[in-house]
Amino acid sequence: MQTVVAQGRLIDQQLHVGSHPGHDVTHRLKIRVDNVSFWYGEKQALDGITLDLYDQEVTAFIGPSGCGKSTLLRCLNRMNDEIREARMTGQILLDGENINAPDVDPPFLRRRFGWVAQKPNPFPRSVYYNIAYGALLHGLVRRRDETDALVRRCLERAGLWDEVKDRLDKPGTDLSGGQQQRLCVARAISTDPEVLLMDEPGSALDPVSTAHLEELIEELREHYCIVIITHNMQEAARISQRAAFFHLGKLVEQGDTKDIFVRPRTQLCHDYVTGRYG
Numbered sequence: 001m002q003t004v005v006a007q008g009r010l011i012d013q014q015l016h017v018g019s020h021p022g023h024d025v026t027h028r029l030k031i032r033v034d035n036v037s038f039w040y041g042e043k044q045a046l047d048g049i050t051l052d053l054y055d056q057e058v059t060a061f062i063g064p065s066g067c068g069k070s071t072l073l074r075c076l077n078r079m080n081d082e083i084r085e086a087r088m089t090g091q092i093l094l095d096g097e098n099i100n101a102p103d104v105d106p107p108f109l110r111r112r113f114g115w116v117a118q119k120p121n122p123f124p125r126s127v128y129y130n131i132a133y134g135a136l137l138h139g140l141v142r143r144r145d146e147t148d149a150l151v152r153r154c155l156e157r158a159g160l161w162d163e164v165k166d167r168l169d170k171p172g173t174d175l176s177g178g179q180q181q182r183l184c185v186a187r188a189i190s191t192d193p194e195v196l197l198m199d200e201p202g203s204a205l206d207p208v209s210t211a212h213l214e215e216l217i218e219e220l221r222e223h224y225c226i227v228i229i230t231h232n233m234q235e236a237a238r239i240s241q242r243a244a245f246f247h248l249g250k251l252v253e254q255g256d257t258k259d260i261f262v263r264p265r266t267q268l269c270h271d272y273v274t275g276r277y278g
Protein backbone atom coordinates (compact mmCIF):
# COMPACT_ATOMS: atom_id res chain seq x y z
CA MET A 1 0.00 0.00 0.00
CA GLN A 2 2.89 2.29 0.87
CA THR A 3 4.26 1.87 -2.62
CA VAL A 4 0.95 2.72 -4.22
CA VAL A 5 0.58 5.91 -2.20
CA ALA A 6 4.19 6.89 -2.84
CA GLN A 7 3.78 6.22 -6.53
CA GLY A 8 0.44 7.93 -6.38
CA ARG A 9 2.20 11.18 -5.48
CA LEU A 10 4.35 10.69 -8.51
CA ILE A 11 1.28 10.16 -10.66
CA ASP A 12 -0.22 13.31 -9.16
CA GLN A 13 2.74 15.36 -10.31
CA GLN A 14 3.02 13.72 -13.71
CA LEU A 15 -0.62 14.00 -14.59
CA HIS A 16 -1.35 17.36 -12.96
CA VAL A 17 -4.39 16.01 -11.20
CA GLY A 18 -5.78 19.16 -9.68
CA SER A 19 -8.53 19.63 -7.17
CA HIS A 20 -11.67 20.22 -9.17
CA PRO A 21 -13.52 23.25 -7.88
CA GLY A 22 -17.03 22.37 -6.93
CA HIS A 23 -16.41 18.65 -6.80
CA ASP A 24 -17.01 18.59 -3.07
CA VAL A 25 -20.55 19.61 -3.90
CA THR A 26 -22.86 16.67 -4.37
CA HIS A 27 -24.42 16.93 -7.79
CA ARG A 28 -27.77 15.50 -8.79
CA LEU A 29 -27.83 11.85 -9.78
CA LYS A 30 -28.69 11.71 -13.48
CA ILE A 31 -28.13 8.10 -14.54
CA ARG A 32 -27.96 4.94 -12.47
CA VAL A 33 -26.46 1.90 -14.17
CA ASP A 34 -27.67 -1.03 -12.09
CA ASN A 35 -26.04 -4.45 -12.49
CA VAL A 36 -25.83 -4.21 -16.29
CA SER A 37 -24.49 -7.13 -18.31
CA PHE A 38 -24.37 -7.19 -22.07
CA TRP A 39 -23.80 -9.83 -24.75
CA TYR A 40 -23.12 -9.69 -28.48
CA GLY A 41 -24.53 -13.11 -29.32
CA GLU A 42 -22.45 -15.53 -27.23
CA LYS A 43 -19.79 -12.95 -26.45
CA GLN A 44 -20.20 -11.22 -23.10
CA ALA A 45 -18.94 -7.60 -23.24
CA LEU A 46 -20.17 -6.25 -19.87
CA ASP A 47 -20.45 -8.10 -16.58
CA GLY A 48 -22.58 -6.69 -13.75
CA ILE A 49 -21.77 -2.99 -14.09
CA THR A 50 -23.14 -0.72 -11.36
CA LEU A 51 -22.31 2.95 -11.69
CA ASP A 52 -23.83 6.37 -11.00
CA LEU A 53 -23.42 9.38 -13.31
CA TYR A 54 -24.11 12.90 -12.13
CA ASP A 55 -25.29 16.21 -13.55
CA GLN A 56 -22.64 18.91 -13.95
CA GLU A 57 -19.85 16.36 -13.84
CA VAL A 58 -17.57 14.78 -16.39
CA THR A 59 -17.13 11.05 -15.86
CA ALA A 60 -14.26 9.44 -17.76
CA PHE A 61 -14.51 5.80 -18.84
CA ILE A 62 -10.98 4.43 -18.95
CA GLY A 63 -9.45 1.03 -19.53
CA PRO A 64 -7.65 -1.02 -22.16
CA SER A 65 -9.02 -1.66 -25.61
CA GLY A 66 -11.97 -4.05 -25.74
CA CYS A 67 -12.91 -3.72 -22.04
CA GLY A 68 -16.47 -2.58 -22.81
CA LYS A 69 -16.35 1.25 -22.54
CA SER A 70 -18.05 1.94 -25.87
CA THR A 71 -20.58 -0.82 -25.28
CA LEU A 72 -21.66 0.79 -22.02
CA LEU A 73 -21.73 4.26 -23.60
CA ARG A 74 -24.02 2.92 -26.33
CA CYS A 75 -26.26 1.19 -23.76
CA LEU A 76 -26.92 4.60 -22.15
CA ASN A 77 -28.81 5.97 -25.16
CA ARG A 78 -29.93 2.57 -26.50
CA MET A 79 -27.74 2.78 -29.56
CA ASN A 80 -27.04 -0.94 -29.18
CA ASP A 81 -30.71 -1.61 -29.94
CA GLU A 82 -29.77 -1.69 -33.61
CA ILE A 83 -27.33 -4.59 -33.14
CA ARG A 84 -28.79 -7.99 -33.97
CA GLU A 85 -28.44 -10.70 -31.33
CA ALA A 86 -27.39 -8.18 -28.68
CA ARG A 87 -28.85 -8.65 -25.21
CA MET A 88 -28.72 -6.64 -22.00
CA THR A 89 -29.72 -7.51 -18.45
CA GLY A 90 -29.93 -5.16 -15.48
CA GLN A 91 -31.35 -1.65 -15.55
CA ILE A 92 -30.37 1.83 -16.62
CA LEU A 93 -32.35 4.59 -14.93
CA LEU A 94 -32.40 8.11 -16.37
CA ASP A 95 -33.85 10.53 -13.82
CA GLY A 96 -35.10 7.43 -12.00
CA GLU A 97 -36.92 5.94 -15.00
CA ASN A 98 -35.97 2.71 -16.72
CA ILE A 99 -34.81 3.62 -20.24
CA ASN A 100 -35.72 0.14 -21.50
CA ALA A 101 -39.29 0.20 -20.18
CA PRO A 102 -41.84 -0.84 -22.83
CA ASP A 103 -43.41 2.61 -23.01
CA VAL A 104 -40.10 4.39 -23.78
CA ASP A 105 -39.78 5.51 -27.39
CA PRO A 106 -36.08 5.06 -28.38
CA PRO A 107 -35.88 8.08 -30.77
CA PHE A 108 -37.45 10.27 -28.11
CA LEU A 109 -35.01 8.90 -25.50
CA ARG A 110 -32.04 9.52 -27.81
CA ARG A 111 -33.00 13.16 -28.11
CA ARG A 112 -32.11 13.53 -24.44
CA PHE A 113 -28.52 12.59 -25.33
CA GLY A 114 -25.96 14.38 -27.50
CA TRP A 115 -23.31 12.19 -29.15
CA VAL A 116 -19.82 13.24 -30.19
CA ALA A 117 -17.89 10.62 -32.15
CA GLN A 118 -14.20 9.85 -32.28
CA LYS A 119 -13.63 11.47 -35.67
CA PRO A 120 -15.25 14.80 -36.52
CA ASN A 121 -18.21 13.89 -38.74
CA PRO A 122 -20.10 17.03 -39.78
CA PHE A 123 -22.75 16.63 -42.46
CA PRO A 124 -21.37 17.64 -45.89
CA ARG A 125 -23.65 20.66 -45.79
CA SER A 126 -23.36 24.24 -44.51
CA VAL A 127 -22.24 25.11 -41.01
CA TYR A 128 -25.74 26.56 -40.47
CA TYR A 129 -27.49 23.38 -41.64
CA ASN A 130 -25.33 21.22 -39.39
CA ILE A 131 -26.81 22.97 -36.34
CA ALA A 132 -30.31 23.73 -37.62
CA TYR A 133 -31.14 20.28 -39.03
CA GLY A 134 -31.87 18.34 -35.83
CA ALA A 135 -33.77 21.15 -34.15
CA LEU A 136 -35.96 21.69 -37.25
CA LEU A 137 -36.52 17.95 -37.59
CA HIS A 138 -37.71 17.69 -34.00
CA GLY A 139 -39.81 20.85 -34.23
CA LEU A 140 -37.77 22.67 -31.57
CA VAL A 141 -37.60 25.71 -33.86
CA ARG A 142 -39.82 26.69 -36.79
CA ARG A 143 -39.35 30.30 -37.83
CA ARG A 144 -36.20 31.59 -39.46
CA ASP A 145 -35.43 34.04 -36.63
CA GLU A 146 -35.75 31.21 -34.05
CA THR A 147 -33.45 29.01 -36.09
CA ASP A 148 -30.90 31.81 -36.53
CA ALA A 149 -30.90 32.40 -32.77
CA LEU A 150 -30.46 28.67 -32.06
CA VAL A 151 -27.56 28.36 -34.51
CA ARG A 152 -25.83 31.33 -32.94
CA ARG A 153 -26.45 30.11 -29.37
CA CYS A 154 -25.06 26.62 -30.07
CA LEU A 155 -22.01 27.93 -31.92
CA GLU A 156 -21.33 30.40 -29.12
CA ARG A 157 -21.61 27.70 -26.51
CA ALA A 158 -19.21 25.54 -28.53
CA GLY A 159 -16.77 28.46 -28.69
CA LEU A 160 -16.96 28.59 -32.49
CA TRP A 161 -19.22 31.54 -33.31
CA ASP A 162 -16.48 34.14 -33.80
CA GLU A 163 -14.56 31.81 -36.09
CA VAL A 164 -17.48 30.88 -38.36
CA LYS A 165 -20.04 33.70 -38.15
CA ASP A 166 -19.00 35.00 -41.59
CA ARG A 167 -19.08 31.57 -43.24
CA LEU A 168 -22.27 29.99 -41.98
CA ASP A 169 -23.21 29.06 -45.54
CA LYS A 170 -19.89 27.31 -46.23
CA PRO A 171 -19.60 23.51 -45.89
CA GLY A 172 -18.87 22.34 -42.37
CA THR A 173 -16.35 19.95 -43.88
CA ASP A 174 -14.21 22.94 -44.97
CA LEU A 175 -13.37 23.78 -41.35
CA SER A 176 -10.17 22.60 -39.67
CA GLY A 177 -10.32 19.28 -37.78
CA GLY A 178 -10.58 21.01 -34.40
CA GLN A 179 -13.26 23.39 -35.66
CA GLN A 180 -15.17 20.46 -37.16
CA GLN A 181 -15.15 18.68 -33.81
CA ARG A 182 -16.45 21.82 -32.06
CA LEU A 183 -19.10 22.04 -34.79
CA CYS A 184 -20.06 18.46 -33.92
CA VAL A 185 -20.33 19.48 -30.25
CA ALA A 186 -22.52 22.44 -31.30
CA ARG A 187 -24.65 20.03 -33.33
CA ALA A 188 -24.85 17.61 -30.37
CA ILE A 189 -26.28 20.33 -28.11
CA SER A 190 -28.64 21.78 -30.75
CA THR A 191 -31.49 19.46 -29.79
CA ASP A 192 -31.25 20.53 -26.16
CA PRO A 193 -29.97 17.25 -24.66
CA GLU A 194 -29.42 16.58 -20.97
CA VAL A 195 -26.47 14.19 -21.28
CA LEU A 196 -23.44 14.41 -23.59
CA LEU A 197 -21.75 11.15 -24.59
CA MET A 198 -18.31 11.51 -26.11
CA ASP A 199 -16.35 8.59 -27.55
CA GLU A 200 -12.68 9.64 -27.62
CA PRO A 201 -13.57 13.07 -29.05
CA GLY A 202 -9.99 14.37 -29.00
CA SER A 203 -8.25 11.34 -30.45
CA ALA A 204 -8.09 12.68 -34.04
CA LEU A 205 -7.09 16.23 -33.05
CA ASP A 206 -3.77 18.07 -32.77
CA PRO A 207 -2.70 19.22 -29.27
CA VAL A 208 -3.96 22.80 -29.70
CA SER A 209 -7.38 21.66 -30.92
CA THR A 210 -7.49 19.11 -28.11
CA ALA A 211 -6.79 21.86 -25.57
CA HIS A 212 -9.63 23.92 -27.08
CA LEU A 213 -11.96 20.94 -26.87
CA GLU A 214 -11.01 20.27 -23.26
CA GLU A 215 -11.75 23.91 -22.33
CA LEU A 216 -15.07 23.56 -24.07
CA ILE A 217 -15.93 20.38 -22.17
CA GLU A 218 -15.12 22.14 -18.90
CA GLU A 219 -17.49 24.98 -19.82
CA LEU A 220 -20.25 22.62 -20.93
CA ARG A 221 -20.05 20.68 -17.69
CA GLU A 222 -22.12 23.33 -15.95
CA HIS A 223 -25.12 22.46 -18.14
CA TYR A 224 -24.87 18.71 -18.73
CA CYS A 225 -24.03 15.32 -17.38
CA ILE A 226 -21.01 14.38 -19.52
CA VAL A 227 -19.51 10.94 -20.11
CA ILE A 228 -16.28 10.71 -22.05
CA ILE A 229 -14.21 7.75 -23.17
CA THR A 230 -10.54 8.49 -23.39
CA HIS A 231 -7.31 6.54 -23.74
CA ASN A 232 -5.35 9.61 -22.76
CA MET A 233 -4.73 9.48 -19.02
CA GLN A 234 -3.54 13.10 -18.86
CA GLU A 235 -6.78 14.15 -20.51
CA ALA A 236 -8.87 12.02 -18.13
CA ALA A 237 -7.05 13.58 -15.18
CA ARG A 238 -7.51 17.12 -16.50
CA ILE A 239 -11.15 17.08 -17.49
CA SER A 240 -13.04 14.57 -15.38
CA GLN A 241 -14.29 14.75 -11.82
CA ARG A 242 -15.14 11.03 -11.71
CA ALA A 243 -13.52 8.10 -13.41
CA ALA A 244 -14.52 4.51 -14.01
CA PHE A 245 -11.85 1.94 -14.81
CA PHE A 246 -12.95 -1.11 -16.81
CA HIS A 247 -11.13 -4.34 -17.49
CA LEU A 248 -12.42 -7.34 -19.47
CA GLY A 249 -16.03 -6.17 -19.22
CA LYS A 250 -15.92 -5.55 -15.47
CA LEU A 251 -15.92 -2.25 -13.62
CA VAL A 252 -12.81 -2.61 -11.48
CA GLU A 253 -12.71 0.82 -9.81
CA GLN A 254 -14.80 3.95 -9.83
CA GLY A 255 -14.77 7.17 -7.87
CA ASP A 256 -13.25 10.59 -7.65
CA THR A 257 -10.76 11.00 -10.50
CA LYS A 258 -8.10 12.14 -8.09
CA ASP A 259 -8.46 8.99 -6.01
CA ILE A 260 -8.35 6.76 -9.08
CA PHE A 261 -5.12 8.36 -10.24
CA VAL A 262 -3.44 9.08 -6.94
CA ARG A 263 -4.67 6.27 -4.70
CA PRO A 264 -5.85 3.44 -6.96
CA ARG A 265 -7.13 0.58 -4.84
CA THR A 266 -6.23 -2.23 -7.22
CA GLN A 267 -2.93 -3.18 -8.80
CA LEU A 268 -4.70 -3.51 -12.15
CA CYS A 269 -5.89 0.09 -12.11
CA HIS A 270 -2.56 1.32 -10.75
CA ASP A 271 -0.68 -0.40 -13.57
CA TYR A 272 -3.06 1.00 -16.18
CA VAL A 273 -3.01 4.62 -15.05
CA THR A 274 0.75 4.56 -14.74
CA GLY A 275 1.02 3.32 -18.31
CA ARG A 276 2.34 -0.18 -17.62
CA TYR A 277 -0.09 -1.61 -20.12
CA GLY A 278 -2.71 -0.19 -22.47
Ligand SMILES: Nc1ncnc2c1ncn2[C@@H]1O[C@H](COP(=O)(O)OP(=O)(O)OP(=O)(O)O)[C@@H](O)[C@H]1O
Nearest residue numbers: 040043045063064065066067068069070071072083
Ligand atom coordinates in the same frame (compact mmCIF):
# COMPACT_ATOMS: atom_id res chain seq x y z
N1 LIG B 1 -20.90 -5.13 -32.72
C1 LIG B 1 -20.17 -6.02 -32.04
N2 LIG B 1 -20.34 -7.35 -32.28
C2 LIG B 1 -19.63 -8.26 -31.58
N3 LIG B 1 -18.71 -7.97 -30.65
C3 LIG B 1 -18.50 -6.67 -30.39
C4 LIG B 1 -19.21 -5.63 -31.06
N4 LIG B 1 -18.78 -4.43 -30.59
C5 LIG B 1 -17.85 -4.72 -29.65
N5 LIG B 1 -17.68 -6.05 -29.53
C6 LIG B 1 -16.78 -6.75 -28.59
O1 LIG B 1 -17.17 -6.41 -27.27
C7 LIG B 1 -16.02 -6.16 -26.45
C8 LIG B 1 -16.07 -4.75 -25.89
O2 LIG B 1 -15.93 -3.83 -26.97
P1 LIG B 1 -16.00 -2.27 -26.78
O3 LIG B 1 -15.93 -1.65 -28.14
O4 LIG B 1 -17.17 -1.92 -25.92
O5 LIG B 1 -14.66 -1.98 -25.96
P2 LIG B 1 -13.89 -0.62 -25.71
O6 LIG B 1 -13.40 -0.68 -24.33
O7 LIG B 1 -14.76 0.53 -26.08
O8 LIG B 1 -12.68 -0.73 -26.74
P3 LIG B 1 -11.84 0.43 -27.47
O9 LIG B 1 -11.16 1.19 -26.38
O10 LIG B 1 -10.88 -0.34 -28.34
O11 LIG B 1 -12.81 1.25 -28.26
C9 LIG B 1 -14.81 -6.41 -27.33
O12 LIG B 1 -14.37 -7.74 -27.13
C10 LIG B 1 -15.34 -6.27 -28.74
O13 LIG B 1 -14.62 -7.04 -29.66
